[in-house]
Amino acid sequence: MKKQAYFITKLVLPLAFSPFLTTACHQSVSQKSHPSLKPSVECRVIQHEFGQTCVPLKPKRIVALSPDRNLDPLIALGIKPIGYTADNVGGKEIIGSVSLDDVKGATNVGKSDQPSLEKIFVLKPDLILATKYHPYKLLSAIAPTVSVPHDESVNEALFKQDLRYVAKVLGEEAKAEEVLSRYHRRIEDFKKRLGNQLEQMEVSVIYYSAGYVYMPMKNGDASADVLIDTGLRYRRAVPGKTSSIETIEDYNTDVLFIINLERKPLSFFLQHPLFSRLKVFQNNRFYLVDLERWDTRGILGANKVLDDLEKYLVSLP
Template sequence: MRHFFYWLILGILGFSLLTACNHHTPQNISSLPKQPTAECRMVKHTMGETCVPIHPQRVVTLSSCTLGNVLALGVKPIGTTNEVYVEGNSLSSINGKTDGIKLLGLSQPNLEATLLLKPDLIIGVDWFKPIYPLLSKIAPTVLGEIDFINWQKHLSFVAESLGKQEVEKALWDRYYQRIEQLKQALGTRYQGKKISFITLGSNQLYIDSKNSFSGSILSDALLQRPAAQNLDSTYGAFPISFEELEKADGDILFVTTYSSGGKKFLEEKQQEPLWKSLKAVQENHVYYVDFMSWAATHMLGTDAVIDDLFKYLVNTP
């Protein structure tokens, strides 16, 4: 990250990719000869081995988690996909770092638009296996495994693909330095306190478990979770009914929504007695955070989550 609902998105994505591959193959891509790369090195990935440029200049990323990691490693892609739409600007979560990057699609890349960008390297995740043959005709393409509860592995894959392993090490050094600064700033203020994090979609509520993207950051900061959230789950999150809302309660409650349907669902539930009965609500300790940051599953997202923890847990009275 990311969440249970991402596997629903993944199912939609897989269908759309297969449909695109079977019915919308641009002739000018399928007939392209494989382009040799003069100076390259081999990278292992889910589709085998590919010789990638030693110093790529025109990188395309497939998926928001790949995009965030590439940006964190100091490389600005020329184009990207972004599987989750955010109202107003689907790339808004990267805090202005996406200016000038062409959006190539949400559920799948527009192959002809990708071809026109003339990339020299395409990096993505294994969702895009069905169109790998077409992508590899456009440019050397590497697809890494994506497991949202082991999001750190994708950062390492992207770093290897770009030859940025030293930068990756520096990013982790900085991450743990920020975590230590946060722990020192928190002191004993939240000792014994429970920190809850929930996401609302259209007519559905999800709880983040301990092994989610945001959960891993909270754990590193030694922040405790409510009993119902202090566990690992297959997808890093799990749905609950609104009648089970007490599982979402805590001394501090972080809330996010995805899609306009999530915002409407939250507004409706905020008027109900069950929501108003939550301890965090009654004590005015509910904080609304950005979905694309707290579900990021990339290194740029860690900064956004840590910034929010400083903002609401350290600097808020």
């Protein structure tokens, strides 16, 4: 990866697009040293953790490098990218809670933690949406790049932060508030439909993998934040705690959702000596839920979690 990056920045980019790089670098320096100077292209200046970026007012060729953090909100705002990253799980292309139909016609530019700079370069984007884990300097040499931040000091769900931030980058703040309003209306409707069970029912959510269990985190995993928004009695996670399967009794609530990381068959859990003795298993109130739907940090994923809560909880006796 380092050799590829060196090749691109030291040879391909300067030779092929030296006028573009000169302009981009000039704009970047001008904005930092002389904020009063206007860039040659009309744009919106966006602050982020690596500095500031001059984003075109109406970007048409957007590459989104995180399925959850920026692709999900982009699709939720009704905007289709020209490039995206995906992960391969069991030979299947996974892009968080985004469906393949939503990115039909767009180019897969690699894995979310290792996007291909060559593929991004060829697409000639006018905006790249990244995170702090992506090579900002290399990407910003290709096109204006914005790193979507995660402000842990803000007491707001990450999926809401990301949606509002991406909307600000694109000048679509009003659309973001519409999307969030629809989500909150759904939450209120769910509460009404659940009625008295809302306060009576205790719910747990766990990830299971290789003999270990852990819980989704507040202001990070959308599944936890949706449960908190509903007002359900949700058993919270201890920050950073991963436990062996022997602690499974800690999650023996009225309802248990299992995010099945290893895609184990239902029979595995039914026959497991520790899972099978839980009251939630004996009462048949445990549910294996899809990784793509529940292991999410985006607004689209949050709505899919809410779909499943309605499906499994509203009809409970």
